[in-house]
Amino acid sequence: MELRQLRYFVTLAEELHFGRAAEREHIVQSALSQQVQRLERELGVRLLERSTHHVALTAAGVVFLVEARQILAHVDRAAQAARSAVAASAPLRVGIIDSSYDSMPQILYEVQARYPGLVIHQVEASVPEQYQLLIDGRLDVGVGRAALAPPQIASLLFRQDPLGVLVPDGHRFAELEGVSVAILAEEPLLLAEDARAPEFNQFTVEMCR
Structure with a gap:
């Protein structure tokens, strides 16, 4: 049993006319008829009495219509609940x-x-x-630049940054292609505030040592 079969049956039960029901569902009349017949075969009961100019619900059809409407309404509520959950999800x-x-x-x-x-x-x-x-x-x-996360925090290394020095134009390092750590020994180094980047500062100091 498919949801579309339930929907087609409910629409047909409301219209009691294959042409109008097919138009509402945007399908051809023969496809609507086939799906309703397939639903009846799966259920093992006749839901509709058909004639050339007349469509009517059987007793089984009347009972089934109530349940089918409830099922479709429940499906709609479930879909709306899912969409609302996404919209209301925490950032x-x-x-x-x-x-x-x-x-x-x-x-x-x-x-x-x-x-x-x-x-x-x-x-x-x-x-x-x-x-x-x-x-x-x-x-x-x-x-952030960190490697010593507390035990309560899971950490993952996703990038290693190259380390460099910033110098003004005219500085003796400015024309060098690279600056080795050894030649920094006589230079004053300006680091970040220790409260903001203790790990990075500690790494830099230990490297220079």
Whole structure:
């Protein structure tokens, strides 16, 4: 038994006319008749009395009509509930170090393309702040330069960034193709605030040592 057979039967029961029922369902009259006949064969009862100019429900048809309408209404409610659940779904809360962090637009674009109905909220926070927000349940996922996540947080390495130095024009490093760590020994280094990027700062210091 198919839902379309139930729908065709209900429409025919309301119209009591094959032509009008077929027009309502946007199918040809012969197809409507075949589907109703197939439904009757599956049920093993006659639902309609047919003649050249007359269509009427049998006693079985009257009883079946009530149930068929309830089934179709239930299906409609189920479909609406599913659509409402998607519309009301909570947004994905994403922690980012900085909205200009070059990976973020690419990552979020890919996610949005794959899940067009998803609402994404970006929350700018340092890596330590992201850890705490994740533990508290106020973020769903965080993105940042980090490798030492607390045990309560699952982490995944998705990219390794090359490390470089920024120098002004005219600096003795400016014309070099590459700057080795060893020649930085005599240079003062300006790092991020430790509260915002402790892991990155620690990594840089240990590398220089």
